[in-house]
Amino acid sequence: MSRRGDAFLSRRALIASIFTLFSLSLFLWHFPLRQSSLINQPNHSSNRIYDLYIEDYGEHEFPTHDEPSTDPGSSESNEEQTIERISPDSDLDFPKPSTDFHESAVNLAFELYDPYPNYNSKAWKKRWHGAHFSCKGPRGVDVNGNADDTMGAYKLPSDASTPAPIFGSYKETGLGSGFCFERHARNSPYGDGDRPRDGLSARPQPSSVDWESVDWGQLQNDCATLNQNRFEEKRSSVSSPLMFRYPEDDDFQHVNSTLILPETHLERRSRFNVHRRSSNSKEYKKRNAILLRTYDTKEYTPDNMYHIRSMVSELSLHSGGEYEVFLVVQIIDLERKIFSDPKAYQEALNLYVPREFHNISILFNVPLLEAWYPKAGKHDPNNSQQVHMTQPLQLFSLLRPEFDLYWQLELDVRYTGHHYHHMEAIRQWAQKQPRKLSWERSAYFYSPYIHRTWKDFCSKVQDIVPLGGVWGAVPTTGIDPVGPSPPESGVNDDDFEWGVGEPADFINISPIVDPVQDHMMFRNWVDNYPDGKEKTPRRAGPVTPMIAVSKRLLRAMHHSQIMLGTHMMPEMFPESSALQHGMKAVAFPEPAYVDIDDKTPEEIESIFNDQSITGMWNGGSENAPLAQHISYWWSAWFKPEYSNVLYRKWLGIDDAGNRTDDSRLCLPAITLHPIKGI
Secondary structure, X not given: OOOOOOOOOOHXXXXXXXXXXXXXXXXXXXXXXXXXXXXXXXXXXXXXXXXXXXXXXXXXXXOXXXXXXXXXXXXXXXXXXXXXXXXXXXOOOOOOOOOOOEOOOOOOEEEEOOOOOOOOOHHHHHHEOOOOOOOEOOXXXXXXXXXXXXXXXEEOOXXXXXXXXXXXXXXXXOOOOOEEEOHXXXXXXXXXXXXXXXXXXXXXXXXXXXXXXXXXXXXXXXHHHHOHHHOOOOOOOOOOOOOOOOOOHHHHHOHHHHOOOOOOHHHHHHOOOOOOXXXXXXXXXXXXXXXXXXXOOOXXXXXHHXXXXXXXXXXXXXXOOOEEEEEEEEOOOOXXXXXXXXXXXXXXXXXXXXXXXXXXXXXXXXXXXXXXXXXXXXXXXXXXXXXOOOHHHHHHHHHOOOOOEEEEEEOOOEEOOOHHHXXXXXXXXXXXXXXXXXHHHOOXXXXXXXXXXXXXXXXXXXXXXXXXXXXXXXXXXXXXXXXXXXXXXXXXXXXXXXXXXXOOOEEEOOOOEOXXXXXXXXXXXXXXXXXXXXXXXXXXXXXXXXXXXXXXXXXXXXXXXXXXXXXXXXXXXXXXXXXXXXXXXEEOOOOEOEOOOOOOHHHHHHHHOOXXXXXXXXXXXXXXXXXXXXXXXXXXXXXXXXXXXXXXXHHOEOOOOOEOOOOOOEEOOOEEOOOOOO
16 A cells, blocks of 8 residues: 555654654664675575474464465575566565555455464473463453454455565564454454444454453463463562562672573583474473553553553463563652552552553652662663663563563554464574574565575575674673573584574564664763773664563673663663673564655665665665654654554544544554554
8 A cells, every 4th residue: 555645744744754854864774784785695505594493493383374384484495596686577475565455354254363372282282391271361251262352364365465575574484474454353352342333344243341340460360370380480479569679788789699690611502502302301381571661641542452451362361371461661750759658659550550450560760770770871760761771671580580581562562463473473483593693684674575585685694794793792891791602613613503492582673783883873872881982892773662682681781780880772782782691682574564655675675774884874864764664663753654654544543533434454464663642
């Protein structure tokens, strides 16, 4: 679908938006590696990335609702594929990127969307400890198998397909593309179906719920307790309400005990090289925490409510507690003494958070962060949420240590598809990546139309970096790496084996770049590192609306901020800590769409993957506004454009802001950010 004719910005607003982008153009970046272009590199015939998939990780644990796809990262054939650009008409595997989404779901077949593993099957029980028990949902019945608690989707016919994204891939990552998602089918289990029906949706009317009486915290607690034998580290005994606390002397004196270290020197060198599981051994399921970042004056619109409810239901309740969702709320009003007066804490909770979310919410403020991390940068009430975004995540890993992976999402992120399918695809795909050249691959946008298969793309990166790139921890004065050491045989003898099967310590859905080489605006915001601003190794994620950080990385970050007072902007700190500690970092090739009519895919790719050493966005700020048109790209500092427009159309909101029933736009599973004013 084209943006032409959509008068979503007045001329004055458009001029102001472009001026803002021009003024902040130093924040923009272009992507390494700089040695040569990815486009014209020959294939590397000896590449073995993803030929190494071991049996236990070779298939997804959940159905993709699509034709059987190739293994994420592998190609359908071992035959060499040309990297020359060819006409999309002659290569149906790599169609030209498009935003021609399905305008209506009226004539498509509706199905309940169930991407979960075949829990308690013979094969499932052979691999996993415990049994999966279905959990009660907001309607008082088990959610698994209950249509009213299950989101729906529309099956695409054989002669139709999901438009190809310009960046990222459904096929290569394991995200299904055989369905599209219409707003009522997606959101009606969470309250949107309570509105009067219009006859245009095939979704049956779910039963109504008294949402104010729902206690999502209790539902999650009961679910995790019911399924606790599936998890190695049992749930913490937590008080209600869930609360942070101020530090005590022991927290500083024994901070070394918070680090997660390899048990032995031998394990430090051999762990995950290659990570294999005995066919006779069972595994405990690892748990994930989802932290949704928000603040005290946030307005909880109906759309926000549907979004939070859907995450709890799809990620936590249906999975039997594999995930648990929390709201992390910054109290900006420092007149509220929330940590010295329990009544003040409860009053703030009552005032700022809807009742149904009280028991999944945890409050914090700037004085709390300053008390824990007095050496780590300024704690300004006006900007601390932006400058110290990872500190609540670090503290949460201490408060709730039963999780292995902690996801942080901004509340203005939306996903039109199924949350569990999305998160599991990201987590599993990242786990399959080898460490060799991971930092270098992560610095690029992957475009299937340009780079072909993921295996082809990896080969091109390998040709550009013949010496092997980053290998293990990058030496940093004052940092004693806690990640595993590389194989002693060295990078040249590693055939993309090290790290395959190892859970990632850091995941971003945007590239992970060198902020110095890319002249990012905050590249020198580096405090209290002994090597100083010039020599401290660093990496950055230009935007971080959705990241995942392991417990061991969060603990290392916590330790360095207490001991040294290390401080970087939050877009740099987790990535740089992973680099310095030798941990595994991965950029997930999230499918993304660019709504632009006057540039070819090749031109768009060359701008985002610019090879220039000195220029920004191919050497000119005139290309900066292009980034407004990418579906998940900009942070809240910039005026949202494409994401908001597309999401409004999906919701049926017209130019005047009124919700209509004329539109039944059916979108692929797509991440949209930022979503404002809805």
